Amino acid sequence: MLFKSDILKYKKYSGKPALILIITTQGLWAICVYRISNFIYKSNLPKLIKKPLLLISILFQKWIEIITGISIPYSASIGKSFYIGHFGGIIINAKSVIGDNCNISQGVTIGVSGRGDKRGIPIIKNNVYIGANAVVAGKIEIGNNCVVAANSLVINSIEDNSTVIGVPAKIINKNSSIGYI
CATH class of the missing domain: 2.160.10.10 (Hexapeptide repeat proteins)
Incomplete structure (x- = not known):
């Protein structure tokens, strides 16, 4: 899973446990929401299911954008081990x-x-x-x-x-x- 590679990179830099990073790191929040939204976007789900899930993911992305100042649209293509060093x-x-x-x-x-x-x-x-x-x-x-x-x-x-x-x-x-x- 791509998000796992992101967490491992954050752990490498900070030395903190994954749970602490997930709770406290805004860049990781934005990456998590992006990874989930991008997975839905790329999936072969039927449109009847995919469209509502994308709508929900867009709402989460906007919420993350507002609280973190990080805008990563679900349609962007980002490889494994992505790291956002600082807030906003x-x-x-x-x-x-x-x-x-x-x-x-x-x-x-x-x-x-x-x-x-x-x-x-x-x-x-x-x-x-x-x-x-x-x-x-x-x-x-x-x-x-x-x-x-x-x-x-x-x-x-x-x-x-x-x-x-x-x-x-x-x-x-x-x-x-x-x-x-």
């Missing part, structure tokens, strides 16, 4: 694709941007760390093992094993996300 201000577009073992901090926006053929939503690959208040937007791809520094605006694709910083973000080195994830 996190917006993830409904069509976002985020790979396995990614970490995001508070204030991160992953969204739509651009014009014409360049308009779209980012694809974020595996083992990516996105720092506080960063914005990743547009029809771009963030490669494996990348680091997006705090307060950066990423509007261009980033190759694997890169660290980016700035507005707009530029590659500053080829250090990977090892040590951040």
Whole structure:
């Protein structure tokens, strides 16, 4: 189960028991509601059952969004071992694709941007760390093992094993996300 991989990652970082984390960690609440809602969304349940369950899950998502400041729509695609480092201000577009073992901090926006053929939503690959208040937007791809520094605006694709910083973000080195994830 994907949620189990999320809990294991939180346990690894905090050293706290799973029950304590589930009770006290807002990022984990948001991920839990997302995982359940996404499971319903992807299921092959009959529409007569699926639609009411999705409606209920949307209500829970909105409630979580209000109390945590974390918006993760059920239609986003997020891999295993997802970690939200801090409370609030996190917006993830409904069509976002985020790979396995990614970490995001508070204030991160992953969204739509651009014009014409360049308009779209980012694809974020595996083992990516996105720092506080960063914005990743547009029809771009963030490669494996990348680091997006705090307060950066990423509007261009980033190759694997890169660290980016700035507005707009530029590659500053080829250090990977090892040590951040």
